[in-house]
Amino acid sequence: MQLNDVKIGFAFTGSFCTFSNVIAELEKLTATGAEITPIISYAVDEYDTRFGSADHWKMRIEALTGRKIIKTITEAEPIGPKALLDILVVAPCTGNTLAKLANGITDTPVTMACKAHLRNGKPLLLAPSTNDGLGINARNIGFLQSCKNVFFVPYGQDDPQKKCNSLMAKFELIIPAIKAALAGKQIEPVLI
Numbered sequence: 001m002q003l004n005d006v007k008i009g010f011a012f013t014g015s016f017c018t019f020s021n022v023i024a025e026l027e028k029l030t031a032t033g034a035e036i037t038p039i040i041s042y043a044v045d046e047y048d049t050r051f052g053s054a055d056h057w058k059m060r061i062e063a064l065t066g067r068k069i070i071k072t073i074t075e076a077e078p079i080g081p082k083a084l085l086d087i088l089v090v091a092p093c094t095g096n097t098l099a100k101l102a103n104g105i106t107d108t109p110v111t112m113a114c115k116a117h118l119r120n121g122k123p124l125l126l127a128p129s130t131n132d133g134l135g136i137n138a139r140n141i142g143f144l145q146s147c148k149n150v151f152f153v154p155y156g157q158d159d160p161q162k163k164c165n166s167l168m169a170k171f172e173l174i175i176p177a178i179k180a181a182l183a184g185k186q187i188e189p190v191l192i
Contacts (some may be wrong), residue, residue, distance in 0.1 A: 001177070001183065002170070003029070005035060006087070006140055007034075007085050008084045008087055008089060008178065009036075009079065009088035009113060009117065010039065010074060011088065011109075012039070012092065013041045013043065013090060013096070013110055013188060014096075015129035016052070018092040018129045019052065020051075021171045022174075024062070026061070026064055027064070029174065035062075036067065037067055037085065038070065039069065040058070040069055040070070040110070041097070041110045042071075044057065045069075049163055067087040070109055073108070076112040076113040077112055079113050080116030083120050087122060087181055088123075088124050089125045090114065090127065093128050095130030095132050095136075098128060102144050120147060121149060123184070124149060124151065125177055127152070128153075128167050128169050129157070133155070133165060135165035151185075151187075152177070153171065153173050154170050154190050155169040170192055
C-alpha cells in the first residue's frame with residue numbers, strides 16, 4: 001500500500017525523551033507523499049525540557065509537514081465533522097493520554113482529535129510511551145486494544161531493569177503499522 005495523498009494526522013504528546021526518534025519517523029513519513037496534519041498536546045505546546053524547547057519542536061514539526069500545527073481543542077474539533085483524516089497517529093502516546101482515551105476524556109487538542117476522528121469509523125494508531133504501561137496503565141492499554149478502529153504500534157519494555165513498568169513503542173514500525181491499520185489490521189506481534 002502506498003501512502004501518496006493519504007491524509008494522516010500526526011499527534012505528539014509529552015513523552016519528550018522520545019521526540020528525536022519520533023521526528024526521525026515523521027521525516028520518513030513525509031517522504032511517502034502523505035498529507036500530514038500535525039497536532040500537539042498542551043504540554044508539547046508549552047513545556048521547555050532538557051530535550052529541547054517547545055518552540056524548537058514546533059518549528060521542526062511545522063518545517064517537516066509544511067502545515068500549521070493544530071494546538072487547541074477548537075482547532076481539533078472539525079477533524080470529525082469535516083472528515084479531515086484517513087488515519088490519526090499519536091506518537092508518542094503518553095500514559096496520561098492513554099488513560100484519557102480509555103475513559104472518554106477530551107480535554108486536550110490530541111484527545112479531541114482522537115474523539116473527533118473515531119466518530120468517522122477510521123483508524124486511530126497509538127504508539128505508547130509510558131513509565132506505567134505495566135502498572136496502572138495496563139488496564140487502559142488492554143481496554144483500548146479491544147476497541148474498534150484502535151490499533152497499536154508494536155511496543156515492549158524499554159528498560160526492564162531500571163523501569164520495570166515502562167513500555168515504549170518501536171517507533172521504527174510506525175509506517176508499517178499505518179499501512180496495516182489503513183487495511184483494518186493490527187501489525188503483529190503487538191508485544192515485542
